[in-house]
Amino acid sequence: MSNSIGFDCVDSHFHIWDLQNFQYPWPTAAEAAIFKNFSPKDLQENLTKTPVRHAVFVQCLNGSPEEAKWVIQQAKDCPFIKGVVAGIDLTSPKLQEVLDEMQKLPLFKGVRHILDMEEADWITREDVHAGLKVLEGRGISYDLLLRxxxxxxxxxxxxxxPKLKFVVDHIAKPYVKDKKIDGWREEIAEIAKYPNVYCKLSGLVTEADWQSWKKEHFQPYIDHVLRCFGVDRCMFGSDWPVCTLANTDYKGTFDLVQDLLSSLSTDDKKKIFRQNAADFYRLDLTLN
Incomplete structure:
Protein backbone atom coordinates (compact mmCIF):
# COMPACT_ATOMS: atom_id res chain seq x y z
CA MET A 1 0.00 0.00 0.00
CA SER A 2 2.65 2.51 1.03
CA ASN A 3 4.34 2.58 -2.38
CA SER A 4 1.09 3.59 -4.12
CA ILE A 5 1.01 7.14 -2.77
CA GLY A 6 2.34 8.48 -6.07
CA PHE A 7 5.05 10.93 -5.01
CA ASP A 8 8.30 11.01 -3.06
CA CYS A 9 7.76 11.76 0.62
CA VAL A 10 9.59 13.59 3.39
CA ASP A 11 10.13 12.20 6.88
CA SER A 12 10.29 15.26 9.13
CA HIS A 13 11.63 13.42 12.19
CA PHE A 14 14.22 10.66 12.49
CA HIS A 15 17.14 9.93 14.81
CA ILE A 16 20.48 8.17 14.61
CA TRP A 17 23.02 7.73 17.38
CA ASP A 18 26.45 6.35 18.15
CA LEU A 19 26.79 5.14 21.73
CA GLN A 20 30.58 5.17 21.51
CA ASN A 21 30.94 8.73 20.20
CA PHE A 22 28.41 10.51 22.42
CA GLN A 23 26.96 10.16 25.92
CA TYR A 24 23.16 9.96 25.60
CA PRO A 25 20.78 10.28 28.55
CA TRP A 26 18.35 8.10 26.55
CA PRO A 27 18.01 5.37 25.36
CA THR A 28 19.40 3.25 28.15
CA ALA A 29 19.86 -0.47 28.58
CA ALA A 30 16.23 -0.58 29.75
CA GLU A 31 15.23 0.09 26.11
CA ALA A 32 17.25 -2.89 24.92
CA ALA A 33 15.73 -2.98 21.42
CA ILE A 34 17.18 0.41 20.54
CA PHE A 35 20.17 0.53 22.89
CA LYS A 36 22.60 0.10 20.02
CA ASN A 37 24.06 2.20 17.25
CA PHE A 38 21.83 3.37 14.40
CA SER A 39 23.40 4.80 11.26
CA PRO A 40 22.03 6.61 8.20
CA LYS A 41 22.61 3.41 6.22
CA ASP A 42 20.22 1.59 8.58
CA LEU A 43 17.54 4.16 7.84
CA GLN A 44 18.24 4.13 4.12
CA GLU A 45 17.52 0.42 4.01
CA ASN A 46 14.12 1.07 5.61
CA LEU A 47 13.27 3.90 3.23
CA THR A 48 13.44 1.59 0.24
CA LYS A 49 10.27 -0.14 1.47
CA THR A 50 8.31 3.14 1.38
CA PRO A 51 7.98 6.23 -0.87
CA VAL A 52 10.07 8.28 1.62
CA ARG A 53 13.14 9.65 -0.16
CA HIS A 54 14.02 12.67 2.01
CA ALA A 55 14.41 12.97 5.77
CA VAL A 56 15.19 15.43 8.58
CA PHE A 57 17.37 14.43 11.53
CA VAL A 58 16.26 15.76 14.93
CA GLN A 59 18.67 16.10 17.83
CA CYS A 60 19.05 13.60 20.65
CA LEU A 61 21.47 15.68 22.73
CA ASN A 62 20.81 19.05 24.35
CA GLY A 63 23.39 21.76 23.83
CA SER A 64 25.41 19.72 21.34
CA PRO A 65 26.04 21.35 17.96
CA GLU A 66 28.76 18.68 17.65
CA GLU A 67 26.05 16.04 17.23
CA ALA A 68 24.51 18.05 14.39
CA LYS A 69 27.88 18.45 12.69
CA TRP A 70 28.44 14.69 12.98
CA VAL A 71 25.16 14.01 11.17
CA ILE A 72 25.87 16.64 8.52
CA GLN A 73 29.21 14.98 7.84
CA GLN A 74 27.50 11.63 7.29
CA ALA A 75 24.94 13.22 4.97
CA LYS A 76 27.69 13.56 2.35
CA ASP A 77 27.34 9.81 1.74
CA CYS A 78 23.60 9.70 2.50
CA PRO A 79 21.98 12.48 0.46
CA PHE A 80 18.48 11.55 1.58
CA ILE A 81 19.32 13.57 4.73
CA LYS A 82 17.96 16.93 3.68
CA GLY A 83 18.03 18.75 7.00
CA VAL A 84 19.32 18.68 10.57
CA VAL A 85 17.62 20.08 13.68
CA ALA A 86 20.38 20.74 16.18
CA GLY A 87 20.51 20.70 19.96
CA ILE A 88 21.71 24.22 20.78
CA ASP A 89 21.69 25.89 24.20
CA LEU A 90 19.42 28.91 23.85
CA THR A 91 20.71 30.32 27.14
CA SER A 92 24.40 30.20 26.22
CA PRO A 93 26.30 33.51 26.15
CA LYS A 94 27.91 32.15 22.97
CA LEU A 95 24.59 31.54 21.20
CA GLN A 96 25.19 34.08 18.45
CA GLU A 97 28.66 32.70 17.81
CA VAL A 98 27.38 29.11 17.66
CA LEU A 99 24.59 30.06 15.26
CA ASP A 100 27.00 32.00 13.06
CA GLU A 101 28.98 28.79 12.65
CA MET A 102 25.96 26.53 12.19
CA GLN A 103 24.33 28.76 9.58
CA LYS A 104 27.34 28.29 7.35
CA LEU A 105 26.20 24.65 7.01
CA PRO A 106 23.38 24.35 4.42
CA LEU A 107 21.81 21.32 6.11
CA PHE A 108 21.32 23.14 9.44
CA LYS A 109 17.58 23.83 9.49
CA GLY A 110 16.38 24.31 13.06
CA VAL A 111 16.84 23.99 16.82
CA ARG A 112 15.32 21.77 19.50
CA HIS A 113 15.80 21.26 23.23
CA ILE A 114 14.54 18.15 25.04
CA LEU A 115 12.29 19.63 27.71
CA ASP A 116 12.11 16.37 29.67
CA MET A 117 15.55 17.28 31.00
CA GLU A 118 14.34 20.60 32.47
CA GLU A 119 11.94 22.01 35.03
CA ALA A 120 8.36 22.12 33.77
CA ASP A 121 8.35 25.90 33.30
CA TRP A 122 11.74 26.06 31.51
CA ILE A 123 10.09 27.25 28.31
CA THR A 124 8.78 30.35 30.13
CA ARG A 125 12.18 31.58 31.34
CA GLU A 126 13.42 34.97 30.20
CA ASP A 127 16.86 33.65 29.21
CA VAL A 128 15.16 31.03 27.05
CA HIS A 129 13.01 33.72 25.47
CA ALA A 130 16.10 35.79 24.75
CA GLY A 131 17.40 32.80 22.79
CA LEU A 132 14.10 32.33 20.96
CA LYS A 133 14.25 36.01 20.00
CA VAL A 134 17.64 35.36 18.40
CA LEU A 135 16.19 32.44 16.43
CA GLU A 136 13.29 34.61 15.31
CA GLY A 137 15.66 37.30 14.06
CA ARG A 138 17.67 34.76 12.09
CA GLY A 139 14.68 32.90 10.63
CA ILE A 140 15.57 29.61 12.36
CA SER A 141 12.67 27.32 13.32
CA TYR A 142 12.16 25.70 16.72
CA ASP A 143 10.85 22.20 17.49
CA LEU A 144 8.68 21.93 20.60
CA LEU A 145 9.01 18.54 22.30
CA LEU A 146 6.00 18.63 24.62
CA ARG A 147 3.93 16.45 26.89
CA PRO A 162 4.89 35.64 15.93
CA LYS A 163 7.61 35.53 13.26
CA LEU A 164 9.28 32.42 14.71
CA LYS A 165 8.08 29.16 13.19
CA PHE A 166 7.39 26.47 15.80
CA VAL A 167 6.46 22.83 15.26
CA VAL A 168 4.94 20.59 17.93
CA ASP A 169 6.63 17.19 17.84
CA HIS A 170 4.62 13.96 18.22
CA ILE A 171 1.25 15.81 18.55
CA ALA A 172 2.45 16.65 22.10
CA LYS A 173 2.39 13.02 23.27
CA PRO A 174 -1.24 12.60 24.38
CA TYR A 175 -2.15 9.74 26.70
CA VAL A 176 -3.24 7.31 23.99
CA LYS A 177 -2.62 4.22 26.11
CA ASP A 178 -5.08 5.49 28.71
CA LYS A 179 -7.55 6.61 26.01
CA LYS A 180 -7.44 10.08 27.57
CA ILE A 181 -8.13 13.01 25.27
CA ASP A 182 -9.66 15.62 27.61
CA GLY A 183 -7.29 18.43 28.48
CA TRP A 184 -4.92 17.67 25.61
CA ARG A 185 -7.77 18.27 23.15
CA GLU A 186 -8.56 21.76 24.44
CA GLU A 187 -4.96 22.86 24.89
CA ILE A 188 -3.72 21.65 21.51
CA ALA A 189 -6.64 23.53 19.93
CA GLU A 190 -5.55 26.70 21.72
CA ILE A 191 -1.98 26.36 20.42
CA ALA A 192 -3.23 25.76 16.89
CA LYS A 193 -4.86 29.22 16.86
CA TYR A 194 -1.41 30.69 16.27
CA PRO A 195 -0.52 30.53 12.56
CA ASN A 196 3.22 30.26 13.26
CA VAL A 197 2.74 26.83 14.91
CA TYR A 198 2.80 23.54 12.98
CA CYS A 199 2.37 19.93 14.15
CA LYS A 200 4.16 16.67 13.41
CA LEU A 201 2.04 13.55 12.97
CA SER A 202 4.75 11.47 14.60
CA GLY A 203 5.58 9.50 17.71
CA LEU A 204 2.13 7.92 17.86
CA VAL A 205 2.80 4.24 18.51
CA THR A 206 5.05 4.74 21.52
CA GLU A 207 2.28 6.63 23.34
CA ALA A 208 -0.06 3.64 22.99
CA ASP A 209 0.16 0.10 24.32
CA TRP A 210 3.31 -1.12 22.61
CA GLN A 211 2.04 -4.63 22.02
CA SER A 212 -1.63 -4.15 21.20
CA TRP A 213 -2.13 -0.74 19.55
CA LYS A 214 -4.54 -0.42 16.64
CA LYS A 215 -5.18 2.29 14.09
CA GLU A 216 -8.50 3.09 15.80
CA HIS A 217 -6.68 4.11 18.98
CA PHE A 218 -5.07 7.07 17.19
CA GLN A 219 -7.87 8.23 14.89
CA PRO A 220 -9.55 10.63 17.36
CA TYR A 221 -6.26 12.36 18.08
CA ILE A 222 -5.26 12.68 14.43
CA ASP A 223 -8.71 13.87 13.40
CA HIS A 224 -8.59 16.54 16.09
CA VAL A 225 -5.12 17.74 15.08
CA LEU A 226 -6.25 17.99 11.45
CA ARG A 227 -9.32 20.00 12.45
CA CYS A 228 -7.19 22.36 14.53
CA PHE A 229 -4.09 22.84 12.36
CA GLY A 230 -5.50 22.01 8.94
CA VAL A 231 -3.66 20.15 6.19
CA ASP A 232 -1.32 23.11 5.58
CA ARG A 233 0.35 22.92 9.01
CA CYS A 234 0.74 19.17 9.60
CA MET A 235 3.65 16.97 8.53
CA PHE A 236 4.55 13.30 8.69
CA GLY A 237 7.39 12.09 10.91
CA SER A 238 8.49 8.53 11.66
CA ASP A 239 10.35 9.02 14.96
CA TRP A 240 12.52 6.10 13.79
CA PRO A 241 14.09 4.12 15.45
CA VAL A 242 12.13 4.97 18.62
CA CYS A 243 8.95 3.77 16.88
CA THR A 244 10.37 0.25 16.74
CA LEU A 245 9.88 -0.08 20.49
CA ALA A 246 6.16 -0.45 19.80
CA ASN A 247 6.19 -3.71 17.88
CA THR A 248 6.46 -2.15 14.43
CA ASP A 249 9.04 -1.08 11.87
CA TYR A 250 9.59 1.94 9.63
CA LYS A 251 7.15 0.80 6.96
CA GLY A 252 4.53 -0.02 9.58
CA THR A 253 4.82 3.48 11.00
CA PHE A 254 4.49 5.07 7.56
CA ASP A 255 1.53 2.85 6.67
CA LEU A 256 -0.21 3.71 9.94
CA VAL A 257 -0.15 7.45 9.26
CA GLN A 258 -1.19 6.89 5.67
CA ASP A 259 -4.14 4.79 6.87
CA LEU A 260 -5.11 7.45 9.40
CA LEU A 261 -5.21 10.00 6.58
CA SER A 262 -6.96 7.75 4.05
CA SER A 263 -9.95 10.09 3.71
CA LEU A 264 -7.81 12.98 2.45
CA SER A 265 -7.35 13.92 -1.18
CA THR A 266 -4.06 13.26 -2.95
CA ASP A 267 -3.29 16.98 -2.90
CA ASP A 268 -3.80 17.16 0.86
CA LYS A 269 -1.69 14.05 1.44
CA LYS A 270 1.05 15.61 -0.64
CA LYS A 271 1.08 18.58 1.71
CA ILE A 272 1.38 16.41 4.83
CA PHE A 273 3.79 13.82 3.45
CA ARG A 274 5.98 16.19 1.47
CA GLN A 275 5.40 19.88 0.94
CA ASN A 276 4.75 21.19 4.46
CA ALA A 277 7.99 19.77 5.84
CA ALA A 278 9.89 21.01 2.79
CA ASP A 279 8.52 24.52 3.27
CA PHE A 280 8.89 24.59 7.06
CA TYR A 281 12.51 23.43 7.06
CA ARG A 282 13.43 25.03 3.70
CA LEU A 283 14.55 21.72 2.23
CA ASP A 284 16.10 21.15 -1.16
CA LEU A 285 14.24 18.10 -2.43
CA THR A 286 16.46 17.52 -5.42
CA LEU A 287 16.14 13.80 -6.01
CA ASN A 288 18.81 11.72 -4.27
Whole structure:
Protein backbone atom coordinates (compact mmCIF):
# COMPACT_ATOMS: atom_id res chain seq x y z
CA MET A 1 0.00 0.00 0.00
CA SER A 2 2.65 2.51 1.03
CA ASN A 3 4.34 2.58 -2.38
CA SER A 4 1.09 3.59 -4.12
CA ILE A 5 1.01 7.14 -2.77
CA GLY A 6 2.34 8.48 -6.07
CA PHE A 7 5.05 10.93 -5.01
CA ASP A 8 8.30 11.01 -3.06
CA CYS A 9 7.76 11.76 0.62
CA VAL A 10 9.59 13.59 3.39
CA ASP A 11 10.13 12.20 6.88
CA SER A 12 10.29 15.26 9.13
CA HIS A 13 11.63 13.42 12.19
CA PHE A 14 14.22 10.66 12.49
CA HIS A 15 17.14 9.93 14.81
CA ILE A 16 20.48 8.17 14.61
CA TRP A 17 23.02 7.73 17.38
CA ASP A 18 26.45 6.35 18.15
CA LEU A 19 26.79 5.14 21.73
CA GLN A 20 30.58 5.17 21.51
CA ASN A 21 30.94 8.73 20.20
CA PHE A 22 28.41 10.51 22.42
CA GLN A 23 26.96 10.16 25.92
CA TYR A 24 23.16 9.96 25.60
CA PRO A 25 20.78 10.28 28.55
CA TRP A 26 18.35 8.10 26.55
CA PRO A 27 18.01 5.37 25.36
CA THR A 28 19.40 3.25 28.15
CA ALA A 29 19.86 -0.47 28.58
CA ALA A 30 16.23 -0.58 29.75
CA GLU A 31 15.23 0.09 26.11
CA ALA A 32 17.25 -2.89 24.92
CA ALA A 33 15.73 -2.98 21.42
CA ILE A 34 17.18 0.41 20.54
CA PHE A 35 20.17 0.53 22.89
CA LYS A 36 22.60 0.10 20.02
CA ASN A 37 24.06 2.20 17.25
CA PHE A 38 21.83 3.37 14.40
CA SER A 39 23.40 4.80 11.26
CA PRO A 40 22.03 6.61 8.20
CA LYS A 41 22.61 3.41 6.22
CA ASP A 42 20.22 1.59 8.58
CA LEU A 43 17.54 4.16 7.84
CA GLN A 44 18.24 4.13 4.12
CA GLU A 45 17.52 0.42 4.01
CA ASN A 46 14.12 1.07 5.61
CA LEU A 47 13.27 3.90 3.23
CA THR A 48 13.44 1.59 0.24
CA LYS A 49 10.27 -0.14 1.47
CA THR A 50 8.31 3.14 1.38
CA PRO A 51 7.98 6.23 -0.87
CA VAL A 52 10.07 8.28 1.62
CA ARG A 53 13.14 9.65 -0.16
CA HIS A 54 14.02 12.67 2.01
CA ALA A 55 14.41 12.97 5.77
CA VAL A 56 15.19 15.43 8.58
CA PHE A 57 17.37 14.43 11.53
CA VAL A 58 16.26 15.76 14.93
CA GLN A 59 18.67 16.10 17.83
CA CYS A 60 19.05 13.60 20.65
CA LEU A 61 21.47 15.68 22.73
CA ASN A 62 20.81 19.05 24.35
CA GLY A 63 23.39 21.76 23.83
CA SER A 64 25.41 19.72 21.34
CA PRO A 65 26.04 21.35 17.96
CA GLU A 66 28.76 18.68 17.65
CA GLU A 67 26.05 16.04 17.23
CA ALA A 68 24.51 18.05 14.39
CA LYS A 69 27.88 18.45 12.69
CA TRP A 70 28.44 14.69 12.98
CA VAL A 71 25.16 14.01 11.17
CA ILE A 72 25.87 16.64 8.52
CA GLN A 73 29.21 14.98 7.84
CA GLN A 74 27.50 11.63 7.29
CA ALA A 75 24.94 13.22 4.97
CA LYS A 76 27.69 13.56 2.35
CA ASP A 77 27.34 9.81 1.74
CA CYS A 78 23.60 9.70 2.50
CA PRO A 79 21.98 12.48 0.46
CA PHE A 80 18.48 11.55 1.58
CA ILE A 81 19.32 13.57 4.73
CA LYS A 82 17.96 16.93 3.68
CA GLY A 83 18.03 18.75 7.00
CA VAL A 84 19.32 18.68 10.57
CA VAL A 85 17.62 20.08 13.68
CA ALA A 86 20.38 20.74 16.18
CA GLY A 87 20.51 20.70 19.96
CA ILE A 88 21.71 24.22 20.78
CA ASP A 89 21.69 25.89 24.20
CA LEU A 90 19.42 28.91 23.85
CA THR A 91 20.71 30.32 27.14
CA SER A 92 24.40 30.20 26.22
CA PRO A 93 26.30 33.51 26.15
CA LYS A 94 27.91 32.15 22.97
CA LEU A 95 24.59 31.54 21.20
CA GLN A 96 25.19 34.08 18.45
CA GLU A 97 28.66 32.70 17.81
CA VAL A 98 27.38 29.11 17.66
CA LEU A 99 24.59 30.06 15.26
CA ASP A 100 27.00 32.00 13.06
CA GLU A 101 28.98 28.79 12.65
CA MET A 102 25.96 26.53 12.19
CA GLN A 103 24.33 28.76 9.58
CA LYS A 104 27.34 28.29 7.35
CA LEU A 105 26.20 24.65 7.01
CA PRO A 106 23.38 24.35 4.42
CA LEU A 107 21.81 21.32 6.11
CA PHE A 108 21.32 23.14 9.44
CA LYS A 109 17.58 23.83 9.49
CA GLY A 110 16.38 24.31 13.06
CA VAL A 111 16.84 23.99 16.82
CA ARG A 112 15.32 21.77 19.50
CA HIS A 113 15.80 21.26 23.23
CA ILE A 114 14.54 18.15 25.04
CA LEU A 115 12.29 19.63 27.71
CA ASP A 116 12.11 16.37 29.67
CA MET A 117 15.55 17.28 31.00
CA GLU A 118 14.34 20.60 32.47
CA GLU A 119 11.94 22.01 35.03
CA ALA A 120 8.36 22.12 33.77
CA ASP A 121 8.35 25.90 33.30
CA TRP A 122 11.74 26.06 31.51
CA ILE A 123 10.09 27.25 28.31
CA THR A 124 8.78 30.35 30.13
CA ARG A 125 12.18 31.58 31.34
CA GLU A 126 13.42 34.97 30.20
CA ASP A 127 16.86 33.65 29.21
CA VAL A 128 15.16 31.03 27.05
CA HIS A 129 13.01 33.72 25.47
CA ALA A 130 16.10 35.79 24.75
CA GLY A 131 17.40 32.80 22.79
CA LEU A 132 14.10 32.33 20.96
CA LYS A 133 14.25 36.01 20.00
CA VAL A 134 17.64 35.36 18.40
CA LEU A 135 16.19 32.44 16.43
CA GLU A 136 13.29 34.61 15.31
CA GLY A 137 15.66 37.30 14.06
CA ARG A 138 17.67 34.76 12.09
CA GLY A 139 14.68 32.90 10.63
CA ILE A 140 15.57 29.61 12.36
CA SER A 141 12.67 27.32 13.32
CA TYR A 142 12.16 25.70 16.72
CA ASP A 143 10.85 22.20 17.49
CA LEU A 144 8.68 21.93 20.60
CA LEU A 145 9.01 18.54 22.30
CA LEU A 146 6.00 18.63 24.62
CA ARG A 147 3.93 16.45 26.89
CA UNK A 148 0.40 17.36 28.00
CA UNK A 149 1.43 19.06 31.29
CA UNK A 150 3.52 21.57 29.32
CA UNK A 151 0.84 22.62 26.86
CA UNK A 152 -0.50 25.36 29.15
CA UNK A 153 2.75 27.31 28.81
CA UNK A 154 2.87 27.35 25.01
CA UNK A 155 0.31 30.00 23.95
CA UNK A 156 2.22 32.59 25.96
CA UNK A 157 5.44 31.61 24.20
CA UNK A 158 4.33 31.31 20.59
CA UNK A 159 2.32 34.54 20.79
CA UNK A 160 5.43 36.40 21.95
CA UNK A 161 7.38 35.41 18.82
CA PRO A 162 4.89 35.64 15.93
CA LYS A 163 7.61 35.53 13.26
CA LEU A 164 9.28 32.42 14.71
CA LYS A 165 8.08 29.16 13.19
CA PHE A 166 7.39 26.47 15.80
CA VAL A 167 6.46 22.83 15.26
CA VAL A 168 4.94 20.59 17.93
CA ASP A 169 6.63 17.19 17.84
CA HIS A 170 4.62 13.96 18.22
CA ILE A 171 1.25 15.81 18.55
CA ALA A 172 2.45 16.65 22.10
CA LYS A 173 2.39 13.02 23.27
CA PRO A 174 -1.24 12.60 24.38
CA TYR A 175 -2.15 9.74 26.70
CA VAL A 176 -3.24 7.31 23.99
CA LYS A 177 -2.62 4.22 26.11
CA ASP A 178 -5.08 5.49 28.71
CA LYS A 179 -7.55 6.61 26.01
CA LYS A 180 -7.44 10.08 27.57
CA ILE A 181 -8.13 13.01 25.27
CA ASP A 182 -9.66 15.62 27.61
CA GLY A 183 -7.29 18.43 28.48
CA TRP A 184 -4.92 17.67 25.61
CA ARG A 185 -7.77 18.27 23.15
CA GLU A 186 -8.56 21.76 24.44
CA GLU A 187 -4.96 22.86 24.89
CA ILE A 188 -3.72 21.65 21.51
CA ALA A 189 -6.64 23.53 19.93
CA GLU A 190 -5.55 26.70 21.72
CA ILE A 191 -1.98 26.36 20.42
CA ALA A 192 -3.23 25.76 16.89
CA LYS A 193 -4.86 29.22 16.86
CA TYR A 194 -1.41 30.69 16.27
CA PRO A 195 -0.52 30.53 12.56
CA ASN A 196 3.22 30.26 13.26
CA VAL A 197 2.74 26.83 14.91
CA TYR A 198 2.80 23.54 12.98
CA CYS A 199 2.37 19.93 14.15
CA LYS A 200 4.16 16.67 13.41
CA LEU A 201 2.04 13.55 12.97
CA SER A 202 4.75 11.47 14.60
CA GLY A 203 5.58 9.50 17.71
CA LEU A 204 2.13 7.92 17.86
CA VAL A 205 2.80 4.24 18.51
CA THR A 206 5.05 4.74 21.52
CA GLU A 207 2.28 6.63 23.34
CA ALA A 208 -0.06 3.64 22.99
CA ASP A 209 0.16 0.10 24.32
CA TRP A 210 3.31 -1.12 22.61
CA GLN A 211 2.04 -4.63 22.02
CA SER A 212 -1.63 -4.15 21.20
CA TRP A 213 -2.13 -0.74 19.55
CA LYS A 214 -4.54 -0.42 16.64
CA LYS A 215 -5.18 2.29 14.09
CA GLU A 216 -8.50 3.09 15.80
CA HIS A 217 -6.68 4.11 18.98
CA PHE A 218 -5.07 7.07 17.19
CA GLN A 219 -7.87 8.23 14.89
CA PRO A 220 -9.55 10.63 17.36
CA TYR A 221 -6.26 12.36 18.08
CA ILE A 222 -5.26 12.68 14.43
CA ASP A 223 -8.71 13.87 13.40
CA HIS A 224 -8.59 16.54 16.09
CA VAL A 225 -5.12 17.74 15.08
CA LEU A 226 -6.25 17.99 11.45
CA ARG A 227 -9.32 20.00 12.45
CA CYS A 228 -7.19 22.36 14.53
CA PHE A 229 -4.09 22.84 12.36
CA GLY A 230 -5.50 22.01 8.94
CA VAL A 231 -3.66 20.15 6.19
CA ASP A 232 -1.32 23.11 5.58
CA ARG A 233 0.35 22.92 9.01
CA CYS A 234 0.74 19.17 9.60
CA MET A 235 3.65 16.97 8.53
CA PHE A 236 4.55 13.30 8.69
CA GLY A 237 7.39 12.09 10.91
CA SER A 238 8.49 8.53 11.66
CA ASP A 239 10.35 9.02 14.96
CA TRP A 240 12.52 6.10 13.79
CA PRO A 241 14.09 4.12 15.45
CA VAL A 242 12.13 4.97 18.62
CA CYS A 243 8.95 3.77 16.88
CA THR A 244 10.37 0.25 16.74
CA LEU A 245 9.88 -0.08 20.49
CA ALA A 246 6.16 -0.45 19.80
CA ASN A 247 6.19 -3.71 17.88
CA THR A 248 6.46 -2.15 14.43
CA ASP A 249 9.04 -1.08 11.87
CA TYR A 250 9.59 1.94 9.63
CA LYS A 251 7.15 0.80 6.96
CA GLY A 252 4.53 -0.02 9.58
CA THR A 253 4.82 3.48 11.00
CA PHE A 254 4.49 5.07 7.56
CA ASP A 255 1.53 2.85 6.67
CA LEU A 256 -0.21 3.71 9.94
CA VAL A 257 -0.15 7.45 9.26
CA GLN A 258 -1.19 6.89 5.67
CA ASP A 259 -4.14 4.79 6.87
CA LEU A 260 -5.11 7.45 9.40
CA LEU A 261 -5.21 10.00 6.58
CA SER A 262 -6.96 7.75 4.05
CA SER A 263 -9.95 10.09 3.71
CA LEU A 264 -7.81 12.98 2.45
CA SER A 265 -7.35 13.92 -1.18
CA THR A 266 -4.06 13.26 -2.95
CA ASP A 267 -3.29 16.98 -2.90
CA ASP A 268 -3.80 17.16 0.86
CA LYS A 269 -1.69 14.05 1.44
CA LYS A 270 1.05 15.61 -0.64
CA LYS A 271 1.08 18.58 1.71
CA ILE A 272 1.38 16.41 4.83
CA PHE A 273 3.79 13.82 3.45
CA ARG A 274 5.98 16.19 1.47
CA GLN A 275 5.40 19.88 0.94
CA ASN A 276 4.75 21.19 4.46
CA ALA A 277 7.99 19.77 5.84
CA ALA A 278 9.89 21.01 2.79
CA ASP A 279 8.52 24.52 3.27
CA PHE A 280 8.89 24.59 7.06
CA TYR A 281 12.51 23.43 7.06
CA ARG A 282 13.43 25.03 3.70
CA LEU A 283 14.55 21.72 2.23
CA ASP A 284 16.10 21.15 -1.16
CA LEU A 285 14.24 18.10 -2.43
CA THR A 286 16.46 17.52 -5.42
CA LEU A 287 16.14 13.80 -6.01
CA ASN A 288 18.81 11.72 -4.27
Missing amino acids: PPLLKYIPGVVSKF
